[in-house]
Structures are given as structure tokens and as C-alpha cells.
Amino acid sequence: GEDVEQSLFLSVREGDSSVINCTYTDSSSTYLYWYKQEPGAGLQLLTYIFSNMDMKQDQRLTVLLNKKDKHLSLRIADTQTGDSAIYFCAGGTAGNTGKLIFGQGTTLQVKP
Amino acid sequence: NAGVTQTPKFQVLKTGQSMTLQCAQDMNHEYMSWYRQDPGMGLRLIHYSVGAGITDQGEVPNGYNVSRSTTEDFPLRLLSAAPSQTSVYFCASSYGGLTGGYTFGSGTRLTVV
Numbered sequence: 001g002e003d004v005e006q007s008l009f010l011s012v013r014e015g016d017s018s019v020i021n022c023t024y025t026d027s028s029s030t031y032l033y034w035y036k037q038e039p040g041a042g043l044q045l046l047t048y049i050f051s052n053m054d055m056k057q058d059q060r061l062t063v064l065l066n067k068k069d070k071h072l073s074l075r076i077a078d079t080q081t082g083d084s085a086i087y088f089c090a091g092g093t094a095g096n097t098g099k100l101i102f103g104q105g106t107t108l109q110v111k112p
Numbered sequence: 113n114a115g116v117t118q119t120p121k122f123q124v125l126k127t128g129q130s131m132t133l134q135c136a137q138d139m140n141h142e143y144m145s146w147y148r149q150d151p152g153m154g155l156r157l158i159h160y161s162v163g164a165g166i167t168d169q170g171e172v173p174n175g176y177n178v179s180r181s182t183t184e185d186f187p188l189r190l191l192s193a194a195p196s197q198t199s200v201y202f203c204a205s206s207y208g209g210l211t212g213g214y215t216f217g218s219g220t221r222l223t224v225v
Contacts, residue, residue: 048213099145100214
């Protein structure tokens with residue numbers, strides 16, 4: 001089945017760019033998502049990309065998809081202390097009727 | 113529009129007890145899922161449903177039962193609680209499955225002693 005891997009921790013300075021990486025195993029993954037979780041809260045959908053796209057930009061967020069390497073990244077420009085959270089990559093295949101598989105999550109620490 | 117509502121927010125159980133975690137959504141979403149979140153392991157899919165009357169197992173279904181008698185509700189039952197089931201449980205729903213993205217509830221923190 002699908003397996004999604006992320007690095008566990010990233011620390012950046014306020015104002016820098018953050019890049020969070022994710023790899024997935026199932027080449028038929030059609031939908032790839034980024035979720036944000038703040039302490040004690042549920043998951044909030046940040047952005048998503050479909051497998052027929054290479055890049056998607058949404059304000060400070062840029063998602064890059066390399067289908068050949070099965071690699072997904074989330075770039076946050078001008079990172080703020082409010083961006084400190086856990087970021088989850090998740091993937092699913094259209095034929096799996098809605099099953100979404102998550103990575104372990106990357107804790108982003110933003111230092112002032 | 114309340115979104116996805118989970119109750120209770122916190123629960124302590126003794127080993128061997130049973131309980132039901134409630135999940136309700138008011139968005140007329142067909143797809144609903146249950147996940148558990150453990151430190152360093154991300155979210156793991158327990159059970160999911162693609163509509164009323166239809167459920168299926170996810171990655172870690174053992175020890176849990178679900179049913180979907182209505183579109184709105186998707187309860188998760190722990191049959192005989194074990195300390196290994198200590199976790200944070202999240203319910204999520206979606207209108208179009210993967211095409212719609214999932215909306216998450218705020219979670220239930222369960223401790224089994």
C-alpha cells in the first residue's frame with residue numbers, strides 16, 4: 001500500500017523560507033495534500049496538488065511535485081512565528097475511494 | 113454549520129472497558145474516516161466509509177468497530193479498551209472523497225489505564 005515519509009523536524013529563522021519535504025511510494029497517487037496542525041488542535045487543509053500538475057502557488061505557499069522521484073515539497077515564503085506547527089503530507093489514489101494516507105509529520109520551529 | 117463535531121474531547125478508560133467515540137458532520141459529506149494520532153507516527157487510518165451503510169477497514173482496524181447508519185454520523189466503538197489504544201482520535205469528512213479534501217474534527221484524547 002501507500003507509504004508516505006517526511007523528515008521529523010525543521011528549524012528556521014523568522015523571515016526565511018521553509019521547505020518541508022515528503023516522499024511517497026505509490027506512483028498511482030492522484031491527490032497529494034498538505035495539512036497543518038497547531039498544538040492541541042485538529043488538522044487544517046493548507047493546499048493540495050493533483051498528479052497532473054508540477055507546481056501550485058497559493059500566496060506564501062508553493063507546492064512542487066516531482067512525479068519521477070515521487071517527491072513533494074511545501075515551501076513557505078517569509079516564514080512567521082505563527083507558522084510554527086506540525087505539517088503533514090498526505091496522499092491518496094482515486095481508485096481507493098477516499099482513503100488518505102499520512103506521513104509522520106514535520107515539526108516546524110520558527111525562531112524570532 | 114458546525115463542521116465535524118467529535119465528542120467527548122477527553123476520556124479516561126480502564127482496561128477492558130468499552131466506549132463509543134462520536135462523530136457527526138452537518139455538511140452532507142458522503143466520505144468519513146477515523147484516524148488515530150500517535151507521537152512520531154503521524155495519522156493512521158482506522159476505518160472509513162464512502163456512504164451510509166458502507167464501511168471498510170483502514171491500516172489499523174483491530175480492536176475497533178464502526179457503523180454508518182446515517183450520512184451524518186460515524187461512531188467508533190472500542191470493544192475492550194487496551195493501553196495500546198491510548199491515542200488522539202480524529203474524525204474527518206469529505207464531500208467528494210479525495211477530490212474534495214477532508215475536514216477534520218478537533219479530536220478526542222483517550223487514555224486507557
